[in-house]
Amino acid sequence: MELDELKNLWKEHDKKLEDRIKLNEKILNKMNMDKAVGEFDKLISKSIIGRNLALVYCAISLIWVSVIIEELEFSIPAIIGSLAMLWSFVDHLSITKPDYSRISLIELQKSICKFRIHTSKTEKYDIAIVLLWFITTTPLYVKLVCKTSIYSNLKYFAIFCLLSVVISILVVALSRKTYATYDQKLKEAESDLEQIIAFEKV
Amino acid sequence: MDTLSEKDKFIGIIKDHKRIIYKVIYSYCRDAEDRKDLQQEVIIQLWKSLKTYNDTYKLSTWIYRIALNVAISHYRKDQKRLKSNTSIDEDIFRIAEDQSDEEHKDRTELLYHFINQLDAFNKAIIILYLDDNSYKEISEILGITETNVGTKIGRIKKLLKECFSQLNN
Numbered sequence: 001m002e003l004d005e006l007k008n009l010w011k012e013h014d015k016k017l018e019d020r021i022k023l024n025e026k027i028l029n030k031m032n033m034d035k036a037v038g039e040f041d042k043l044i045s046k047s048i049i050g051r052n053l054a055l056v057y058c059a060i061s062l063i064w065v066s067v068i069i070e071e072l073e074f075s076i077p078a079i080i081g082s083l084a085m086l087w088s089f090v091d092h093l094s095i096t097k098p099d100y101s102r103i104s105l106i107e108l109q110k111s112i113c114k115f116r117i118h119t120s121k122t123e124k125y126d127i128a129i130v131l132l133w134f135i136t137t138t139p140l141y142v143k144l145v146c147k148t149s150i151y152s153n154l155k156y157f158a159i160f161c162l163l164s165v166v167i168s169i170l171v172v173a174l175s176r177k178t179y180a181t182y183d184q185k186l187k188e189a190e191s192d193l194e195q196i197i198a199f200e201k202v
Numbered sequence: 203m204d205t206l207s208e209k210d211k212f213i214g215i216i217k218d219h220k221r222i223i224y225k226v227i228y229s230y231c232r233d234a235e236d237r238k239d240l241q242q243e244v245i246i247q248l249w250k251s252l253k254t255y256n257d258t259y260k261l262s263t264w265i266y267r268i269a270l271n272v273a274i275s276h277y278r279k280d281q282k283r284l285k286s287n288t289s290i291d292e293d294i295f296r297i298a299e300d301q302s303d304e305e306h307k308d309r310t311e312l313l314y315h316f317i318n319q320l321d322a323f324n325k326a327i328i329i330l331y332l333d334d335n336s337y338k339e340i341s342e343i344l345g346i347t348e349t350n351v352g353t354k355i356g357r358i359k360k361l362l363k364e365c366f367s368q369l370n371n
């Protein structure tokens with residue numbers, strides 16, 4: 001069979017489809033399409049929310065720091081935590097929603113692969129940054145809200161250390177499992193990108 | 203334009219181009235359950251993109267671009283056996299049983315069998331080519347040069363010959 005024969009077959013099939021396909025208008029009218037979100041858009045939106053939250057966390061730390069800037073045992077760790085959050089925000093600035101109607105298939109698929117590569121690479125650091133922010137900001141929070149210094153109250157300090165250790169262990173334990181998934185996702189996205197680049201070449 | 207008439211206009215567009223959307227969906231997704239997911243994704247993206255539709259593009263080109271973009275993304279996900287949650291239980295496109303003779307059914311099956319042998323991008327090229335899109339239109343939708351489109355169609359022709367000679371053997 002030649003491609004032209006296939007074309008005739010396709011046309012024949014196309015003609016018959018006209019009578020066979022019925023659009024389910026009832027379901028289209030029922031669908032709340034303004035609120036509906038596509039699968040990939042959901043993923044991107046989640047990442048954008050996470051990125052913007054990093055800026056919010058950074059701002060929270062800095063506002064609290066400004067209140068007790070002179071107490072260096074609280075302010076310096078909190079500044080480090082907020083800078084880590086700021087770095088995370090800047091690092092994710094490249095995330096944008098894809099426009100399915102304007103960009104070509106190759107460009108869109110490339111941007112999806114690049115997004116997957118980016119998130120797979122940075123997910124590891126994001127967990128560590130949240131952990132660092134929590135550990136550096138909690139003493140500051142307790143000082144401001146409870147008017148107590150964790151460092152001078154042995155009971156509070158012990159609870160804080162215990163909580164930090166438990167959270168760290170949990171995060172590391174979970175990370176070990178998820179790191180393998182991230183690496184797998186990263187490999188898949190990189191291989192997809194290689195395929196697209198190879199396809200672009202004549 | 204209020205939301206209701208906007209939706210009516212949208213349904214009209216989908217009705218006029220139902221064959222394009224159906225063929226893209228059917229070529230990328232043979233599983234009936236997955237197809238419901240893909241139908242929904244394509245319709246959502248078309249609705250969302252309608253607000254930014256630029257009428258310097260042919261409506262059919264615009265629909266191909268969105269449907270293929272969504273289908274390829276879905277196809278890659280589907281290849282990795284990832285399931286998504288579908289919020290609809292019914293098909294957006296209902297297809298009546300094929301009343302054609304057995305020969306036509308067999309030939310159509312053969313047609314999709316061949317399309318299924320191709321990777322995601324070559325599948326897009328063959329769908330666009332079979333639907334009589336020019337090399338220029340195909341190159342615009344895919345984002346490759348016209349020369350490249352020509353080369354790839356040449357390769358598909360070769361593949362087609364090999365595929366059918368294997369079937370004949």
